[in-house]
Amino acid sequence: MVNLKTSIGGLEVENPFILASGPLSHDGRAVLRAHRAGAGAIVTKTISSVPAENPVPHIAKVGNGLINGEKWSDLPYERWIEVEIPLAKDGGATVIASVGLSSGDVAALARPLARAGADTLEVVSYDGKALVPMVREAAHQVDIPVFAKVSANWPDVIDVARACLKSGATAITAIDSIGPALRIDVTRRAPVLGSGYGWLTGQAIFPIALRIVSEIAIATGAPIVGTGGIWKVDNILEMMMAGANAVGICSLAILRGVTIFSELAEKLSSRLRDLGYHSLKEAIGVALPALRSYERIGSGLPAAKEAANAAFVLNEELCPDCGVCVSICPYQARVSPREIDPARCRLCGLCSSACPRGALELKVGEEDR
Numbered sequence: 474m475v476n477l478k479t480s481i482g483g484l485e486v487e488n489p490f491i492l493a494s495g496p497l498s499h500d501g502r503a504v505l506r507a508h509r510a511g512a513g514a515i516v517t518k519t520i521s522s523v524p525a526e527n528p529v530p531h532i533a534k535v536g537n538g539l540i541n542g543e544k545w546s547d548l549p550y551e552r553w554i555e556v557e558i559p560l561a562k563d564g565g566a567t568v569i570a571s572v573g574l575s576s577g578d579v580a581a582l583a584r585p586l587a588r589a590g591a592d593t594l595e596v597v598s599y600d601g602k603a604l605v606p607m608v609r610e611a612a613h614q615v616d617i618p619v620f621a622k623v624s625a626n627w628p629d630v631i632d633v634a635r636a637c638l639k640s641g642a643t644a645i646t647a648i649d650s651i652g653p654a655l656r657i658d659v660t661r662r663a664p665v666l667g668s669g670y671g672w673l674t675g676q677a678i679f680p681i682a683l684r685i686v687s688e689i690a691i692a693t694g695a696p697i698v699g700t701g702g703i704w705k706v707d708n709i710l711e712m713m714m715a716g717a718n719a720v721g722i723c724s725l726a727i728l729r730g731v732t733i734f735s736e737l738a739e740k741l742s743s744r745l746r747d748l749g750y751h752s753l754k755e756a757i758g759v760a761l762p763a764l765r766s767y768e769r770i771g772s773g774l775p776a777a778k779e780a781a782n783a784a785f786v787l788n789e790e791l792c793p794d795c796g797v798c799v800s801i802c803p804y805q806a807r808v809s810p811r812e813i814d815p816a817r818c819r820l821c822g823l824c825s826s827a828c829p830r831g832a833l834e835l836k837v838g839e840e841d842r
């Protein structure tokens with residue numbers, strides 16, 4: 474196995490898979506189950522001064538993801554401090570205690586959670602402006618690492634991350650669920666969730682999470698737990714290459730079971746080996762030099778396709794002539810896997826990216842970047 478150890482703002486973990494805060498860490502027993510299944514660390518369900526009451530129903534499957542109206546932990550904080558965290562720690566789990574949702578809650582709970590054995594605190598809020606003083610309070614109260622969890626729902630998310638780091642956060646967890654979002658049950662003519670609107674997680678949010686992770690990495694250089702939409706082993710690598718030191722996983726573990734942690738460890742190890750890496754740490758941030766040249770959306774390659782110095786390369790051995798590349802071409806330019814109509818082809822790249830076998834590569838000349 475390739476060495477998968479990583480460190481995140483003062484927290485050392487055996488592997489980069491962090492079970493993100495959610496229903497799979499609803500109590501100490503659940504935390505232990507994820508630990509035994511191979512998670513490098515587990516973030517508890519968010520602990521607050523008043524236990525949550527959740528609407529019915531509050532989690533629904535949406536494609537390769539979820540919509541949820543679930544609030545914070547429904548257990549009293551005393552229970553976490555006296556029973557659940559000590560139980561998880563006794564069983565050997567690395568515990569990140571999620572704490573919210575106001576400065577008062579953090580002032581009351583940060584120190585008792587650390588004393589109960591939490592290895593790290595993760596501070597979370599629905600409101601970006603409120604998060605910064607909460608982080609400052611946590612950093613003042615404890616001497617264990619403090620992570621700040623940020624949300625893509627905040628337009629100034631990168632500024633919030635920067636301010637949290639200045640206020641004592643040792644790492645950033647990015648991102649939380651996206652929303653509000655909505656699904657309607659057409660037979661009942663009503664929302665699928667008891668809360669009406671809810672929060673979206675899972676595969677659909679991955680590209681947004683990845684973009685925010687890369688921007689925080691570029692803006693701050695801080696350690697990051699890249700969270701949101703991880704669905705397969707290459708998503709983990711993408712997060713690491715965009716600057717994450719570890720990845721948070723929630724929806725995938727809910728929908729596929731906690732056994733995914735050991736499967737992911739094996740797959741990640743062999744993928745890293747195939748790509749020529751000897752350890753996971755070597756892959757952290759390696760895509761950032763390429764990303765720095767894209768200062769903002771649309772500022773990428775020159776518009777003129779002639780200047781792109783691009784060419785298609787077909788691996789004949791991998792191609793069974795399935796026809797996907799031809800039928801998917803939106804400009805009716807692709808005649809076959811081997812042939813395009815150059816007058817019609819805009820070099821959009823879709824045929825290559827949609828090839829189910831990875832047989833069709835669009836090579837773009839490096840000198841034109």
Ligand SMILES: Cc1cc2nc3c(=O)[nH]c(=O)nc-3n(C[C@H](O)[C@H](O)[C@H](O)COP(=O)(O)O)c2cc1C
Pocket residue numbers: 493494495496518519532539541543544545546571597622648649650674675676678700701702703721722723724725
């Ligand atoms: C049902 C559910 C409950 C969640 N509860 C919390 C929570 O209590 N605190 C928190 O910080 N994040 C919570 N999250 C957000 C996750 O920790 C994570 O940031 C988000 O789901 C994105 O990751 P994913 O796409 O891998 O699920 C919850 C997510 C889900 C699906």
Ligand code: SF4
Pocket residue numbers: 787791792793794795796797798799810827828829830831832833
């Ligand atoms: S989509 Fe890929 S495998 Fe299918 S015909 Fe085109 S190049 Fe071949």
Ligand code: SF4
Pocket residue numbers: 801802803804805806807813817818819820821822823824825
């Ligand atoms: S690059 Fe785009 S336009 Fe060109 S053949 Fe492929 S799908 Fe069609």
